[in-house]
Amino acid sequence: MSAKPDSANGRKNGLSRATIIAAAIDILDAGGQSALTFRALASRLSTGSGAIYWHVADKDALLSAAADRVLSEALAKVARDLDPVEGLRQIALSVFDVIEARPWVGSEIAREPWQPAMAELFEHCSARFADLGVPQAALFPCVSALTQYILGAAAQTAAAAQHGFATSDQSTVLDAIVDRWMDRNPVDYPYVHLLADQMRQHDDRAVFLVGLELIVAGAKAMSQRQDVRP
Amino acid sequence: MSAKPDSANGRKNGLSRATIIAAAIDILDAGGQSALTFRALASRLSTGSGAIYWHVADKDALLSAAADRVLSEALAKVARDLDPVEGLRQIALSVFDVIEARPWVGSEIAREPWQPAMAELFEHCSARFADLGVPQAALFPCVSALTQYILGAAAQTAAAAQHGFATSDQSTVLDAIVDRWMDRNPVDYPYVHLLADQMRQHDDRAVFLVGLELIVAGAKAMSQRQDVRP
DNA sequence: ACCTGAACACCGTTCAAGT
DNA sequence: ACCTGAACACCGTTCAAGT
Numbered sequence: 416m417s418a419k420p421d422s423a424n425g426r427k428n429g430l431s432r433a434t435i436i437a438a439a440i441d442i443l444d445a446g447g448q449s450a451l452t453f454r455a456l457a458s459r460l461s462t463g464s465g466a467i468y469w470h471v472a473d474k475d476a477l478l479s480a481a482a483d484r485v486l487s488e489a490l491a492k493v494a495r496d497l498d499p500v501e502g503l504r505q506i507a508l509s510v511f512d513v514i515e516a517r518p519w520v521g522s523e524i525a526r527e528p529w530q531p532a533m534a535e536l537f538e539h540c541s542a543r544f545a546d547l548g549v550p551q552a553a554l555f556p557c558v559s560a561l562t563q564y565i566l567g568a569a570a571q572t573a574a575a576a577q578h579g580f581a582t583s584d585q586s587t588v589l590d591a592i593v594d595r596w597m598d599r600n601p602v603d604y605p606y607v608h609l610l611a612d613q614m615r616q617h618d619d620r621a622v623f624l625v626g627l628e629l630i631v632a633g634a635k636a637m638s639q640r641q642d643v644r645p
Numbered sequence: 646m647s648a649k650p651d652s653a654n655g656r657k658n659g660l661s662r663a664t665i666i667a668a669a670i671d672i673l674d675a676g677g678q679s680a681l682t683f684r685a686l687a688s689r690l691s692t693g694s695g696a697i698y699w700h701v702a703d704k705d706a707l708l709s710a711a712a713d714r715v716l717s718e719a720l721a722k723v724a725r726d727l728d729p730v731e732g733l734r735q736i737a738l739s740v741f742d743v744i745e746a747r748p749w750v751g752s753e754i755a756r757e758p759w760q761p762a763m764a765e766l767f768e769h770c771s772a773r774f775a776d777l778g779v780p781q782a783a784l785f786p787c788v789s790a791l792t793q794y795i796l797g798a799a800a801q802t803a804a805a806a807q808h809g810f811a812t813s814d815q816s817t818v819l820d821a822i823v824d825r826w827m828d829r830n831p832v833d834y835p836y837v838h839l840l841a842d843q844m845r846q847h848d849d850r851a852v853f854l855v856g857l858e859l860i861v862a863g864a865k866a867m868s869q870r871q872d873v874r875p
Numbered sequence: 876a877c878c879t880g881a882a883c884a885c886c887g888t889t890c891a892a893g894t
Numbered sequence: 895a896c897c898t899g900a901a902c903a904c905c906g907t908t909c910a911a912g913t
Contacts, residue, residue, distance in 0.1 A: 430897080453887065463898040465889075470896095474887065525755040527808070528801045534826045534837055541836030553855075554836070555843035560798070560856025567797010568790070571758045578757070596764045606771030606784070607764055613785035625783075626790025632866050633859030660878080683906065693879040695908075700877095704906065 430462060432470045432480075439481045443519045447577075451478070451519075479530055482523035486532035489513040490539065499546040500631055506539050507565050507627050511620065514569040521573035524566050536562055547631070548638040557634050564630055572619045590615060660692060662700045662710075669711045673749045677807075681708070681749075709760055712753035716762035719743040720769065729776040730861055736769050737795050737857050741850065744799040751803035754796050766792055777861070778868040787864050794860055802849045820845060 438459050442451050453474070457464040471477045489509045497505060514521040524530070541558045549557050578588060593611050601608045668689050672681050683704070687694040701707045719739045727735060744751040754760070771788045779787050808818060823841050831838045 452885085454885090457899095463900095464887085465899070466897050468888075522756065525797075525800055526752065526804055528805050529808075529822050531825075534829060534834065537840075538834045538837050541840060545836070551839070555840045555847060556852045556855035557859065558836075558840070559844075559847065559852045560794075560859055563798035563801055563853075563856060564790075564794045567755075567801055568793035570755055570800075571793055571797055574756055575758050578759075592759050595761075599764060604764065604768045606775070606788075607768050609781070610767075610771060610785045610788070614789075617785060617789065622786045622789045623793075625786035626793060626860070629787065629790055629860045629863030629867065630856070632863035633861070636862050636866055637859065682904085684904090687880095693881095694906085695880070696878050698907075 430460060430466060430470065435460065435467055435470055436477070436480050436484060439477055440485060443481060444517060448519045448522060475527070478519075478523050479527055482520045482527075483530040483532045485513060485517060485520055486510070486524070486530070487535060490532060490535045493539065495539075499543045502543045502546075503540065503561075503631055504624070504627065506536065506543070507623070508620075510536065510565050511569045511572075511623050514573045515576065515619075518573040518577045521570035525570040525574075528566065533562070536565070544634060547635060549634050550638060553637065557637075561627075561630055561634075564626060568623055568626060572623065576619070586615075660690060660696060660700065665690065665697055665700055666707070666710050666714055669707055670715060673711060674747055678749045678752060705757070708749075708753050709757055712750045712757075713760040713762045715743060715747060715750055716740070716754070716760070717765060720762060720765045723769065725769075729773045732773045732776075733770065733791075733861055734854070734857065736766065736773070737853070738850075740766065740795050741799045741802075741853050744803045745806065745849075748803040748807045751800035755800040755804075758796065763792070766795070774864060777865060779864050780868060783867065787867075791857075791860055791864075794856060798853055798856060802853065806849070816845075 435456070438456055439451055442455060442459065451474075453464040453467055456467060460467075467477075471480070489512070490506070493502075493505050493509050495502075514524070537558060540561050541554060544554060544557055544561070545551075593615050596604070596607050597611060599607060665686070668686055669681055672685060672689065681704075683694040683697055686697060690697075697707075701710070719742070720736070723732075723735050723739050725732075744754070767788060770791050771784060774784060774787055774791070775781075823845050826834070826837050827841060829837060
């Protein structure tokens with residue numbers, strides 16, 4: 416259907432799949448998901464909206480490719496010679512930081528996991544977990560859970576951050592949410608009230624890292640438990 | 646803006662916020678996200694599309710309310726008298742199962758976390774974690790990480806499942822992905838190749854539970870480390 | 876106060892027609 | 895083979911007009 420021989424470049428115009436995706440990324444970075452329109456893209460590339468369909472199957476494919484490109488680049492930069500735990504931290508943070516900087520990547524990943532970049536992430540995490548001593552039989556579920564945490568948590572914080580986008584700054588938005596939660600009966604929701612201040616002052620990145628630490632610690636504990644036997 | 650006194654019901658027609666949300670849920674369950682249209686909703690309620698705007702601010706609010714309603718109902722059913730670990734398992738599974746049964750809830754949660762039901766989830770998880778011995782100062786990041794895992798992982802598996810929706814059955818879709826991953830060089834991606842079979846045969850729900858176990862184990866380990874001191 | 880439905884602005888996608 | 899741009903079908907949302 417959309418198989419395109421990668422023969423250098425498009426002919427008539429400078430149009431090519433790569434050019435289109437790059438332009439799409441620019442638009443997404445500048446104006447968010449709602450700004451990416453075939454009309455906007457066409458006018459930025461000085462072409463007709465129909466021309467884009469010659470190189471890209473549809474909007475889903477375009478978004479997929481854009482997110483994948485950005486994620487792949489970020490993952491490629493992660494150092495490969497760190498100790499396991501620090502390696503995992505770097506991988507996770509690189510994903511988190513990309514998604515925080517470009518929230519549209521988070522939404523796209525949430526809508527369509529299993530893009531090619533996932534293989535990169537998967538490979539990278541597997542290697543570190545194996546170094547950590549996780550037995551081969553338990554490797555898949557551990558890695559799978561970790562990547563789901565990384566992508567899911569990053570996507571959510573990005574979505575949350577995106578909501579306080581033009582209305583006001585991030586902290587005010589969070590304050591409003593906390594305030595609404597505080598309306599609930601303290602008898603029924605003691606912990607919501609107890610933790611309100613921690614919630615107000617929390618740092619998304621730090622919380623994200625705690626979750627990573629928990630998973631890694633859990634994996635370590637599990638692998639020890641299983642290594643002791645034989 | 647959208648403040649509506651809950652005065653029993655709407656007047657002229659049987660229209661009310663609750664009726665509208667219920668109808669929206671029916672449509673979403675039957676036809677997925679793309680089926681929910683103001684026109685479809687209006688015709689199902691035998692009214693004009695404009696009438697809906699009297700009770701609901703816009704489509705985002707409608708989706709929010711629908712997802713929140715479904716999630717709240719699921720969370721309300723979870724037993725509250727279990728031991729901490731089993732309690733956490735039940736909460737997590739109830740969310741996972743809802744999102745698997747109604748994938749549109751997952752997409753909506755990914756797009757707009759912090760809905761009222763989140764307070765429910767947050768409270769519930771906090772109590773179990775506290776029972777588990779997590780010190781108060783560490784409670785927020787732990788609970789936050791856990792809820793992010795639960796929602797993120799559930800949303801992702803739902804999105805993945807949704808993709809093999811009419812094209813073919815779930816396993817075939819996954820096979821196709823694995824096949825594409827296998828095209829990569831085994832020297833550069835040894836773990837992708839090593840774990841391909843595990844990936845092909847994995848069960849989403851079981852993997853989800855492993856992730857939960859890891860986080861809980863990590864939290865337990867962490868709280869012990871800090872409890873030993875004083 | 877609540878409902879109606881035509882109208883508006885804006886999408887993604889297609890396709891006959893060009894080069 | 896690749897590009898053009900008008901046309902199609904379909905959205906969310908608004909609003910004058912009704913009751």
